[in-house]
Amino acid sequence: MRPTWAEVNLTALAENVAKVKDYIGPDVLLNCVVKGDAYGHGARQIAAAALNGGADSLSVATIEEAAELRSSGICGPILVLGFVPPKDAWQVARENLTATVFLPEQAQALQAAAARAGKTIKIHLKLDTGMSRIGIAGSDQDVLFAKSLKTYENLEFEGLFSHFSLAETENPSLALQQLHKFEIFSDQLKILGACPPVLHMANTAAIFRFKESHFNMVRLGVGMYGSMPASIIEDPLDLRPVMTLKTSIVYIKEVEKGRAISYDGTWIAPKDSLIGTLPIGYADGLSRSFGNKAQVWVRGTLVPVVGRVCMDQTMIDLSQVPQAQSGDEVIIFGESQPKRSTLMLAEEVGEIPHQITAVISKRVPRFYNNLK
Template identity: 40%
Template sequence: MDHHFYRDTWAEINLDAIKANINAFQNHLPNETGIIAIVKANAYGHGALQTAKAALEAGAARLAVALLDEALLLRKAGFTVPIHVLGWVHPKDVQIAAEYNIELTIFQLEWLDETKEHISMPVKLHLKVDTGMGRLGTTTFTELKEIVKEIKHSKWLTLEGVFTHFATADEPNSSLFYRQHDRFQQVLQLLKELDSTPHIIHTSNSAAAIQLPEKSYQFIRLGISMYGLQPSPELAPPFQLHEAFSLHSCLTHVKQVQKGDTISYGAAYEASETEWIGTIPIGYADGWLRKIGAQGEVIVEGERVPIVGRICMDQMMIRLPKKMNIGTKVTLIGSQQNERISIDDLAKQLDTINYEIPCMISNRVPRVFYKDNKKIGCVNGFQNL
């Protein structure tokens, strides 16, 4: 895992923070409720393999991803725990999932019909019910009954789980949240009548687990808050979360410019006096969007300083309070001395949600992993090319 990298830009992933967040949820939940660690999208940009390992060490019992490719990556890396693909998988690829003991999501009767032509090994399925999200899931009791009947009569298919996803669990006192919960209760009653109640029932994401821990069934799906982020600004958990992701770079050039000198493409920034300008090797190809530049700030030597000029593909410039040395550390997300720029701060500036921020930092930015306050290795995205 310890691949070297040759540029002064990197993300730091604090695996101890991830473990602490899982432990906090374990203390918040009923004793019988387990945790499914959501490590899709490269663990929300944190590094899927390393995050999954830390999550399991902290007590998570299962893993879940969005894509079959993500599940196969985990299996081929040696993970033996149950792995569930939350999204749609093509019927022709079900056999591959079976070979790697990967659990799949079912919500279409026609999917079952086509799967029969491709399967010759046991596969565990989780029935997804659309109770109000309007994304994936069966929406009628008639189809649900037919799906359950087909699975019962199948030689290779087993109904392992049933789940739904809440659309507004991150909003306090949402009426839709409670309607979805009630509709899911009806689904469970129907499955009971069909003598098909599965082993695993899971509905709660981070937000629902914070709001209604007592209604979490056997498992919660812990995603955003495993990484130390609130599901929404309005929904603070009754315990502390620890942000796991930070982003850093270094000064590669420092120069003094005179009044009237311009910086970057389009000459959009013009110095109003004699100024010190620093260049940093990070840009929009790294996911550090051009839009950040307008009001963006970074931290150098414990002081917030502004981004100046347009952010380029691979570099950007900042206005320094004084002459500084090449190699001086610059923090874009995280803490330096008494200053901090959080993921939520950046999300607010970009008028988006905190989920998007670590996901948008591309794999061109190496991830450096820390455990017990020590660097334990890094992943350089170029190793995967």
């Protein structure tokens, strides 16, 4: 087997969930986000571990993601955050899902599907407060639409939610404007007796930065996997990295000063150097942005990635570690001493920690520990 793999620590994930659950307190529900195959960690395994750690519910992006969880035996509440096509309302009923709505035709289709199945479907109304993607705008007409959701016999208007676009930036003013817009709309619904019982807006950044945004449910995304979304957000809980991406050196060669490394010659050896080749590349999810920017652990030393990342291979400069040998383990990110978080790596290469793990491809085998 090619010596490139990911270790996924389910014990660490359950501990992270439990820590956040304790942090938000008993009056706030915890929804754990497992969309995108749980940010590349493996949705089936992560969903079970999150519920084991104390999550009250899960959320995904699509009906298909939710159906996969159901087929694996996940029975807890699952909120579909993305667009639910009216033609697929029957699947929401079949899988006992909670649907996001923002269009009258969605509500009508869900009502019809629920009635045919003899069930009640829970729905959450999406309010756009600043992302400018799906969601109602909060107009007077939208208030009437929200009120109408209470009239459907087979729908339970359970939640109202929105999403921050700027919760992790240094200036909080725009995030607070979004929060204010959400509060105004929910207050309008309360006056009309049409406000649902569950309100949620906080993502990982807002959980730790804007306690006033907790309402009675929060959505834990990247924090569950052991990273803050940006360095400006402090981690008061010492959350543990859940995925550790590893590979091994398969070849080492000496190159002379002036030698170009990899495609396009973007790195030229400034002196006689020791270059190691790793059997991992962008087809495995290692972004090309890692070239000449990222660092990886070899024998307790951070060494630089040099030259372009290739589809299947990546080169590193081992000049600082002359004792390195073929077969030595290399840690790209994850649990190490000291910790090498996805946030550290993301900031080196100009990406976000969510993306670092989410794009790790199926070609990289995942190995899961057992929950303790």
